[in-house]
Amino acid sequence: MSLHDAKVIDIHAHAVCEESFGTAGAFGPDLHAEADGTPVFRIGDYRLRGVRYRGSPFMDVDVRIAAMDRSGIDWQLLSPNPLTYFHFIPADDAARFCRTVNDAVAGLVARHPDRLGAAAAVPIQHIPSAIEEARRAVRTLGHKAVYIGTSMPHGLDDPAMDAFYEAVAELDVPLFIHPGPDGIDGPAGSPALKRYELDILVGFTMQETTAVATLLFGGVLHRHPGLDICISHGGGALALVWGRLEHATRKRSWVPEHLKREGSFAEQLGRLWYDIHMHDDRALDLLAERVGTGRMVYGTNFAGWDAPDRFEPPHVDAPLADNARRLLRG
Template sequence: MAGAGEARVIDVHAHVVLAESFGAAGDLGPEMGGQDGPKPWFRVGDYRLDGVRYQGSPFMDPQVRLVRMDAAGIDFQVLSPNPLTYLHFIEPEAARGFCRTHNDALAALIAPHGDRLAGFAALPMQDIGAAVEELHRAVGDLGLLGGYIGTDMPQPLDAPAMDRLYEASVALDVPLFIHPGPAGIDGPKGDANLRGYDLDVVIGFAAQETLAVARLIFGGVLDRHPALDLCLSHGGGATAFLAGRMAQAMRKRPWSPPELRHDGAFEERVARLWFDNHLNKDASLDLLTAMVGDDRLVFGTNFAGWDAPEDLGAHRPAPKLADNARRLLRIR
């Protein structure tokens, strides 16, 4: 993977939409329509996204993506599943088939562009055994760089059942990426207050990322798996802002075990997580960097998404972030 080895800018937060996955979840879809007209739409189950044109966009056309990457000064990009299609609550058999179809299509898309593109695997998280099997297949047979999961699943991130996936990631020597999806597509509807103004994405995502950090640390995941590399999107949501409150809870609340109660215990553990730096505001990124340093920060853009900077070319990251990405992704 010479391209990634020499890349000055590596983007680890770039979603993909795969035509081969359409209909792969049965009645849930996914499907899209109106792509040639003024009102494009994309549907998964009862969830409909209006006004986003995928056909002919960087999300679906690798040539368009590469041209846009050149304009933005991005040398290498790792493509990840669309957050609308995690499908962690559908029937396990359907999820297994969908993830295999998705990962096969992703591997085929990136194959001709190995000097510019790589990919993360979709995993059927309602069946941990199947998720482990698919991770092995995706990494070993397809050459994908790790697993990519949502925050909203039938089991929390600190559930004992999840240890099998964490152990598999360590054994395969690959990272595991965590990124939210909108609640209610195929599972519980979530907080009703998040159903207007795109709050499920604007605030709900940040809440889910912050909850993920808390579960991973409070639930002892990092203590049980010291060699595990986990990367969270959007700078871990509100983690940097709430770090003092979470640290105080570890010191004081009755559920906290002795090993989490000493001063600095939270800070030690949060600094072992990885974060992409896609926070949309320098002051927010400064707060995160002050808390965890810059050794485990990687560059992420949500490329071509609604919250990606329009002038990406003017926001080139420090070279160190590409070196960090190579460490995280095991690119030598």
């Protein structure tokens, strides 16, 4: 089986690499066990307890392949761990960490080149370094995509990001955008989101929706028509706030002129790609009604807490594997 022949392609599968531990300066990361055996993943002052990385699909590629076989997944795109985007740490530490991760994931792919591909981590807080690492990962290591979080010291619509977007488009690979929990290495975010894991349950949705709106209103999609951007989890709450955002294009003076043209709003959002790991067929149907199905791709957060109970693409009127092949140039 290969990407070309795969019937089920999973583009949402994070990996954790032993080789990266200790390469991000004071932020680690590192993995150890408490006295009672509970595993602890440390990133700076943040502690994730109870997630077994070693011996799991996250870290053991042979365990991953066996689990993919059981789940009926033919091919996966491995992506960076959302806990360790490290977009706010010192740029040199971030660059070293990203290089190590990209090298390590390339090694995993080399062991199963017919089943796996990789998305590159980049130190986006220093855009020249991010461009350099994206080029190295794609041209030298063979990575099929570039990956960033939703939050960084500058905005997704900052003019300085245009050089990065241009570089990714020139590499002819997609850019994946996925949130991470606030406060690990950057601003803390709302205290209300620190309870009940709301930073993941609700905060991710908020970050994704904000990212889509920023790309739209900030003119990024308009300035970079050749760049393919894929947003996780169906673009957050985009389908639900669609009408409110569209209404703004008619009522707010700051809206770019190109968005005020009839049909431009829907056309721009229809150019994004959407990972449909959403847990709700009705929400998926609404998203499909809004943006169509031609740019929907299947994702699972494989081995994560929110991975689906049944590993099969939900029914949508689209060949999801073919969509993924177009996105990944496969």
